[in-house]
Each structure stands twice: as C-alpha cells, then as structure tokens.
Amino acid sequence: MATTYRRTPTKAELRRQRMEELVNYPLDWLEERSGLVGGVRYFLFRNVPSDVNWMQTLGSAALTAFLVQAITGVILAMYYTPSASTDPATGKPVAWESIVNITDHVTMGWLVRGMHKWGASVFIILMFLHMGRVFLFGAYKYPRELNWIVGVLILVMGMMEGFTGYLLPWDQTAYWASVVGINLNGTAPFLGPWLAQFLRGGQEIGGETLTRFYSLHMLVIPAAIIGLITLHLYLVIRLGVTSPPWSKEAAGMEPEEEEPVTARPGLTRPVPRTAGGTAMQAEPGGRD
Amino acid sequence: MAAIPKEKPSRIDEARAQFARYKADVKARGKPFYPYAMFHDTIMSLVVVCVIIGLAAMWKWSAWGPGHDPTHKGLLGPEVDPPADPGTTSFVPRPDWYFYFLFYLLRIFKWPESVFLGTIGVPTIALILLIGLPFLDRRRERRLSARPVAMVAAVLTVLSMAVLTWKGATANEALASEVIADVPHWVQVENLPSGALPGAKLFATAGCTACHTYAGAGGSNLGAPDLTDIGTRNLGIDFQIRHLQCPSCVNPGSPMPHFASLGNERLHQLAVFLEASKGAH
Numbered sequence: 418m419a420t421t422y423r424r425t426p427t428k429a430e431l432r433r434q435r436m437e438e439l440v441n442y443p444l445d446w447l448e449e450r451s452g453l454v455g456g457v458r459y460f461l462f463r464n465v466p467s468d469v470n471w472m473q474t475l476g477s478a479a480l481t482a483f484l485v486q487a488i489t490g491v492i493l494a495m496y497y498t499p500s501a502s503t504d505p506a507t508g509k510p511v512a513w514e515s516i517v518n519i520t521d522h523v524t525m526g527w528l529v530r531g532m533h534k535w536g537a538s539v540f541i542i543l544m545f546l547h548m549g550r551v552f553l554f555g556a557y558k559y560p561r562e563l564n565w566i567v568g569v570l571i572l573v574m575g576m577m578e579g580f581t582g583y584l585l586p587w588d589q590t591a592y593w594a595s596v597v598g599i600n601l602n603g604t605a606p607f608l609g610p611w612l613a614q615f616l617r618g619g620q621e622i623g624g625e626t627l628t629r630f631y632s633l634h635m636l637v638i639p640a641a642i643i644g645l646i647t648l649h650l651y652l653v654i655r656l657g658v659t660s661p662p663w664s665k666e667a668a669g670m671e672p673e674e675e676e677p678v679t680a681r682p683g684l685t686r687p688v689p690r691t692a693g694g695t696a697m698q699a700e701p702g703g704r705d
Numbered sequence: 706m707a708a709i710p711k712e713k714p715s716r717i718d719e720a721r722a723q724f725a726r727y728k729a730d731v732k733a734r735g736k737p738f739y740p741y742a743m744f745h746d747t748i749m750s751l752v753v754v755c756v757i758i759g760l761a762a763m764w765k766w767s768a769w770g771p772g773h774d775p776t777h778k779g780l781l782g783p784e785v786d787p788p789a790d791p792g793t794t795s796f797v798p799r800p801d802w803y804f805y806f807l808f809y810l811l812r813i814f815k816w817p818e819s820v821f822l823g824t825i826g827v828p829t830i831a832l833i834l835l836i837g838l839p840f841l842d843r844r845r846e847r848r849l850s851a852r853p854v855a856m857v858a859a860v861l862t863v864l865s866m867a868v869l870t871w872k873g874a875t876a877n878e879a880l881a882s883e884v885i886a887d888v889p890h891w892v893q894v895e896n897l898p899s900g901a902l903p904g905a906k907l908f909a910t911a912g913c914t915a916c917h918t919y920a921g922a923g924g925s926n927l928g929a930p931d932l933t934d935i936g937t938r939n940l941g942i943d944f945q946i947r948h949l950q951c952p953s954c955v956n957p958g959s960p961m962p963h964f965a966s967l968g969n970e971r972l973h974q975l976a977v978f979l980e981a982s983k984g985a986h
Binding site: 460461462463464465466467469471473474475477478480481482485501509510513516517520527528530531532534535536537538539541543549552553554555556557558559560561562565566569573576579580583586587588589590591592593594596597598600601603604605606609620621622623657658659662663666668669670671672 | 717720721723724726727728730731732734735736737738739741742743745746748749750752753754756757758760761762764765781784785786787788789790791798799800801802803804811821824825832835836838839840842843844845846847848849852855859863912953959960961962963
C-alpha cells in the first residue's frame, strides 16, 4: 500500500516503497487476474467458532491421509506393472514380481509401498472417526445435509479404492478375495451380473481384470474422490464449522428465555445474548 | 405481504434464523482459522503421517525375519504373499479388514434363500439410511442428552460393526493342512467307498472348506451350504462336474468361484466324492 507523505519522501523511503511494490508484484498480478489471493486470504483468515476442539481436526487428518495415498500412489505407479502374464524367466506373474521389486530393490520402495498399504487403513479409520464426530455434534443438520451426503460418498469411494487396490499385488489372498468379491457383486439384481462381467472383463478373473482394477484404482475413483473432497471443503468453508453442542458459548445458541418480569421489577427487557452485544464487540474481527 | 403475523415460526424458518445467528456469532466472537485452528490441524496431520510411517516401518522390520524371507509373517503380516495362481488347490478368500463386517454378515444368511440379503440387501439398506440421516433426523437439537434415539442408534451401529468386524477377523480359517487330517474321519463316518478317497483329499486341499462345512470341518463362509450329505440329493456326477466348472451357469447368482482350472480328471474325482457323501452316521 502506498504511503502518503506530507513532506517529500527521502531516498530511503522511496527505495523501500519500490522494494515493497516489487516484492508484492507477483501476488498483485495474480490477484488482479484471478482473485485467488483474496480467496486464500479468506480461507485462512475466516473466523471459526472460538470453541472448536481437537475432535474437529479429524477431517483435515483424513485429508492428509488421502494426500499421503495420492503421493505414494503416484510413486508406486512409476514402478508397478499391471500385467498378469507370466514372466518367462521366472515363471511368476509380472505384476507380483514388480511388487517384490518395489519392496526389495527400489530405494525406499518398502517405505512407499508400506505407507500406501497402511495409509489406506488409516484413511478409512479417520473417515469413520470424522463421520462419528459429525454425528455426535449433530453437524449434519440444516444447512449441512448436502455435505453429509458428499462425505458418505467419499467414504464409499474410499472403500472402493480399498477393494480395487487389494487385487493389484496379484498374490493369492488378493486374487481369491477379488474372485469372491466380484462374484458377490454378481448376486445383485438387475445390474449385478453386468457389473461382475464388467469388473472381470471376461468370464474369468485374469489380466483384463487386473488392468481394469488398475485403471479404476488410479484414475476413475481418485478423480471422483478429489472432486468430492473439493466440493466437501467448499461447503465446509461456505457453511462454517459447528461449535461443540455442549459448549457454553456455542455459536448460534438460542437466545435465553425471557425471565419472568416479576423477578426483576426494574428490568423490562432482558439483555440480549446475541453476538456483539457484550465486551467482545471491542475486539477486532478477522485480520483483514 | 406478511400482514398476518404467524402464530409459531415454521421449522425451516427457525433453522434459518438459527443459522443467521450462528453466522453473526462466528463473525463477532469467533477466531481466525489461521493460526488457531490450523495449528491444531497441522499437529494432527503430522501425527497421522508419523503413524503411517511407523506402521510401514513396523511392517518391514517385523516381517524381515530369519534369512530375509519376505514371506515371513511379522506383527502386521508378511510383506509378500505367494503369487496369484488361478489353478491353485489351496486358498482362503480374505478381504481387507474394513470389509470383515460384510464378510461375516454373509455367514449369518444362508445360501441360497437369503444370501441375497447379506450380499446386497443389508448393505444397501444401511447405505440408504446413512445417506438419508439428515432427512430422518430433522430436529435442530444438537445436544447429546436431548437426542436419545440418535445416541442409541449410534451405540448399536458401532457395537454391531465392531462385533461383525471382530467375528470376521477371528473367523475360523480352514487350512488345507489341518483339513486333510480329517479325511480318515470322513471315510469312517460317511462310509466312503475307496473310489471316493482321491476326491476327498482333493476336497480337503482345494479350498472347498474355506467356505463349505463338511462333517464338522470347514468354514461356512459367504453362506455356503453344508456338504455333509450332498450326495443324498442325487444330483449326478455330470451335474457336479458342470457345477464345479461354472457354478453360476447351473445355479444363477452363485458367488462360488469357477474350478474349471482343476482339470477334468480332478473334477471327476471331486464329483465322485460329493455323490458318495450320504451324510454322517
């Protein structure tokens, strides 16, 4: 922001002003053309109720777990081969061999694969805990119904990631769990047989199934999850975070019932408990 | 407009007024997300990443057993399972732990009459209830003490999920090595002819008992029927072979895997064994 001087600015002051403009130039350029800087400022400096607690970090924790899955997943995709065909040199399936290679030979491969495998469980657990928190807080009620539904869809998509990802190592447990899982899908009425046929990519589970699961696991479902998470966060920012329902100073609490007039003859009107009625008014609001 | 004063504001009007009050409250006496709430979020996220790295490390170091055998079972299971083999003769279908509740649900319902309830029915109803929750519970009340129905429903849901997951996790796995020890017992109680012996051994090792029970052995997974007296239905050798090759072809909707890869000779042995199984005496 340009400073106005009553006197002629000194050389040092002018230099300082030029430096500030230079440093801010990229941000100003971006803001003028996109409004993104204002958006980020709004996101960071928007008010949340003063009584939010640790339980309300579970959503962002689940997001972090998802980001871990995304990053480790991209790295795994660089080394993994989704092929069920047999390696003529060893007689083992190529996909299974690439997993062994990642685990045993790729630098830090064991860590990336381990984080992806166990991060999946952590992601699912955190989504369930986050859902439990929202349920306990009654935070799915008006006007946040839509966000509850989006959250349930993210949970379902997360479990589908688990189902499709389980097959990719192409080992015995994975293979037979998927055989049975797909057959169970097939018992659904109407769409079931079609869905089972689509997932298998043929009559039997094989290479077609593996590439289908791979495509679903790293393209279709993650894209859906990212879209749903974006919508989820937009709604969180737009509608705000709820106070714990037991909080004495919960935002949006009912104004207290009017006290019987007879109790305090001098007082005709109760002091309003609504926002900004008391000492808090003196405090400045957000930072901008 | 609005000349007639309303006796009592409607539910949606009350909800809107409350939300407006919430917005005003947050604006007036809330605190900025950065740095206050974001500080907590960051700490929690760091904990999450550390836990994930810790699990990965524990998985590797505890599985990295004697002689660097990658299939060594550690605290969190082996790093690598044997490769998938469609023509295998021994397997246990086991999903990831967060599907255990579904896995176990299928044992509660019996094939074929009601297995549909376990595979699709109950999960679909549960999902519809979950999505519909905000429309089932439309009161504005958020305090736990004033939501007895919601609290009871929550406790029951958590308990039943926990029990199903636990039962699924501890469900008996019929290991081929253990089941084959039962074959002489089967011969005795079922009076099996000697021609049925190769089939019995195959039945014990081909993974059939992962889902089916037979003379008290095996695991009744996925609602699969007991086969102790399957022979009394006189389905015939040909039917048994066709069924093993493609269960869903002769029994539409069957979730049983195809066993065509066992080959004709072994399928015939299995069929002879099944037809000879006239029930335990």
